[in-house]
Amino acid sequence: MATVHHWTGLEAKALRLALRLSVRTYAQQLGLATATVSKWESKLAGTEPRPDTQAILDTALARADTSVHLRFETLLSEMTSPLSAARRRITASGPRAWEYESWADDLDRVAIALSRQNFEFAGSLLSRWLVRFPAPELDEKGLYLHARSTTLLGDLKRDQGAVLGPLSAEHAYIDARAVFAQLDIPRRVAQIDLSLAVVTEMAGSLETAARKYEALAVDDRLSRRDRARARLWVGTALSKDGQHDYATRVMTAATRDFEELTEPDDWSVAHQKLALARRGAGDLAKALHHIEIARNSGTTESPMQRVRLDTAHGHILISDPATQDDGLLVLGQAAVVASQYGLVHQLRSIEGIKAMSEGLASPQQR
Template sequence: MRLSVRDFAHKLGIAPRTVSYWEARGAAITPLPETQEILDTALETASPAAQQRFHNQAATATREALGAAPYDGAGLSDWSEDLERAREAVARQNFTLAARLTERWLAAPPTTEGMGAELFALSLLLAGDLRRDQGQVIGPGSAEHCYRAAASLFASLGLARRHAQTELVLGVVAEMCGNLEVATAAYQTLSDDDRLSHRDQARARLWVGTALTKQGQHESAAEWMSAATIAFDRLGEVEDWSVAQQKLGLVHRAAGRLDQAHAALSAAEATGAAATPLQQVRLWTARGHVLISDRATQDEGEAILDEALAVTARYGLGHQRRSIEAIRAGAGRRTRR
């Protein structure tokens, strides 16, 4: 994180001499569980660049402990920097740039041993995110294919947290493919998995709710989502809290509670978290879905969905486009009845 001992200690809420003691003792130190949790949270909330530096140094330390010859670093630093840039490009839905930065390393990695193996797994994970957001979910070269390969590599490297995070996104793939019972079971298991951070455990609870509401279990879904919302609030995760409110709004819509649905969506919008095209499309889609559920506001809902659809076309958001088309088709059937 490139902080001084004093600043890092202040960030963690501990004494500077404790950090100095850790540095002096190195690998001989095994922090108490509550201290490990503090450190886990610090890593989870660090910038992508800081997280990558951590994982790179950890992989190098592991090689040295095993007596392996150190890498000369040729190509690996460029690879790491490209992955950081690709993550930012995916977040902005600049899929062309993200693909170029990621796939050249998958095609010709400098090495697939040690630190190179971890970078290769991270590249596969990022390629999975890229394909998922574009709607390429199953089949050869799809998001599922990339995630499964990444999960296998993380497991072989002993990177338990990365492995669990990849299992979590494989649950998302199962849900997107309509395998709702499989997805629900995966989310429920991971919601209490100690390999995951508290934030990722809360995400698993939220996603249990999304899978349950697709199965018509709206009250159970609301309970899981409310628990996730409380956790995000406690953790100070504003963006995740906003997403949870958005999903709660859709649960209320499905249960016929339109006023509560609008209130939840207003709460999500009030955070100002819709900073990317994907986040904006999700909010517009949710609001439009609620509005077209009421004949009095159906035209307004259609207009909002039109705006969302235009953004999906501009940024290549294939999965979101199909979701909007399904919502409009459902509204058309209700109107004909």
């Protein structure tokens, strides 16, 4: 797909012709005056759209289908003389000040989209910048934005369940870590290390993940909140590994930290993790107590968190034959939401819990 790094009237005209629109219709679709488009077409490479209009043209090109992109590239090749080729910037060049600002704004939008599990929109925003400005061509400010973008790409891949491999969360995090290390930003490097430990846990290497979390829980590069998260995740890994009692002690300490820090969402997640640890230890009464706290606290209501809470609740309910049917119903509802939002890792967890429940059921129950 073609990418324009800086629009002039020449590229704008080529896009109109590629879209096969009249000057008037093109202006209407872009939300601009017909006179503005006419000016582009008369001055071509001698005029440049305003920064906000550059973004409008970016969007129009990004939304075009493959045939339009092919016509656009062909027309540019035909329209460009040696002199104007030197003035065009289809090939990479460093971002301008307004592009840095737009890039930072888009990263805020990506964070919001990820919190809502809108992976398609988040991915399109990240691709827009990562494809446009390769890292070797960036100054320090650009590299920082590139590393933040790659970190968010890792978050996206992790939430989708793509944990290992060349197009995975692990790969994106490693790339981001290298840039933050190059920029000498220790806090960001440590945060990436924490994310990589989560990837290790998700991949099933629980003992290795627990050791990584333990080291990060006392790492001064991290904020107190991040250190508390690391401590909580030590407990998560230990609980998954069957060490439920010690896991509970570690998680309880992290829960106190979140309460002191006034972090209601983290506090809610901590109670969700405690609930699963108590379930693993066979104390279903305490497990239900903690999951009720988790369900009635926290301020973020995202599809991911709903699925996690319902999965934990369903896991506890099916552990008791008296509430097994209710548990399967809750897990079924969680699976529907997980499927709707493409939460592959959560779907695998739900299916694993169901399979385990069926394996433990007595012949009469089956």
